[in-house]
Amino acid sequence: MAELMVTRDAYGKTLVKLGQENQEIIVLDADCSSSTRTSVFREAFPDRFINFGVAEANMIGFAAGLATCGKIVFASTFAVFGSSRVFDQVRTSIAWPKLNVKIVVTHAGISVGEDGASHQAIEDIALMRSLANMTVIVPADGIETEKAIIACTKVPGPFYIRLGRAKFPIVFSNDYEFKIGQGIILRDGKDATIIAIGLMVFEALQAADELKKEGITVRVINMSTIKPIDKELIIQAAQDTRAIVTCEEHSIIGGLGSAVAEVLVENCPVPMKRIGVPDRFGFSATPDELLERFGMKSTHIVKAVKEIL
């Protein structure tokens, strides 16, 4: 079993590191700091942590104002509240004016589990990637989270970085070089390609191991930057393996699967399957039960690959 790490823990720790290096880093939260782990930053730099209470729209507006004055702003809350709840504020006050605000959300996807549908953000990638000027990143583990958080401070402009609640298995080693806009091949193979994000990267790797036992080799790509998406890597995979399966902890409408399909349709159409939350809301259950029910476990990925071969 792989080592587990909570991605939001990596987020909190990285914020503190960045805060020590750069006085312009400021962190905002809307009454979720103990859950998003911005509380770690609050303890280290109380003067540079601003709590807005349960008022996310106002937090986004303040973030915009702070950014116009040169601050590098991190604004955090749960994914449902940092995306759909404040979509218009993000659109008008952050994305359109290209302000330097990093919206880092936690508790995304169905792995939030028992809290149920209201708290399971499964539309946020679709929303955020539809915004011009917005970069969207979904790290696969704690190591990639740290690297993505550091990387986003070096590029001025709006970011949406999506983290989970659950412990994610470690996929990367410390020497992994994260680059915004670049997918990475984690496993190579010739029969099909699995493109995955977030928690699903680990499921994809497990599926690859299973398939290998049956003589089927698959390429596994971690596509942590959903926007701008790594078109070349997708096209290359389509040309090399002639079949693609996407895996995401998000609705199959509008997320990674859609982004990959858009590239394929225009450049190199090949058989494709999208694994993710079907067009429905989630419900209360353990993360594992939900992944099972929605057909998102490695066994389902194995089945999907076989179906399109």
Place this chain on the structure above:
Amino acid sequence: MVEFNDKDIEKLETKAKDVRRWIIKMLAEAGSGHPGGSLSSTDIITALYFKIMNHKPDDPKWPDRDRFVLSKGHCCPALYAVLSLSGYFPTYELMRLRKIDSPLQGHTDMLSTPGVEISAGSLGQGLSVAGGMALAGKLNHKDYRVYVVFGDGESQEGQVWEAAMACPHYKLDNLCAFLDHNKLQIDGPVSEVMNIAPVTDKFKAFGWHTIEIDGHDMRQIIQAVNEAKNTFGQPTMVIAHTIKGKGVSFMEGKVGWHGVAPTKEKAEKALLELG
């Protein structure tokens, strides 16, 4: 403190008339846009840029400048005219309002127009943004002040009240907001569409220092700002009683002139009145 004499007031009044003339001209040329609220907020914006604020038109990003946020982005003709007459860009640009490839977008776009501090148009966001600028000033130990103009119809947005809570909570006494209280919105009188009264009491209860003024009286506008500068530990909310369409008799107090540009004939009539 902003000191002034009768001559300053006279100059400001002349300038405001000039701004109003440009608003009419640019809207007539554009063929669309929002005269009512532009004209009701003209005197406040004119006083801010021509008498009150520290700013450098030849250096719009000067870090120590006072900031102005126009939350009701549809009233940008007033801001564009003031910015242009201040020297941020030539007045001939005003006639390109809303035209293709123009620096003057239909609603304020900070990336297109020199001097515009924040993009706006979707209502209710400017008070939060101004709060962020004021907070940055505190964090950076800067002396600049932040001004914001927002509308009474706009005050129906919930985010306004989130910001109304946060600005006093963070003691943003470097923030002075003007509520352009012209009493009208697209669908009719604010009191009938969705009453915001007693709006002064509401802001007071939220922790603001409140001042009620005639929003067309230059003396009262400057005095309110001076009072705000003398107020410590809390932000100031100036409830500026205004007349929608102010300065053009056939537009004054008329709901129909919220978002309709004058025809060339109507514009000529308006310009005659404005001298």
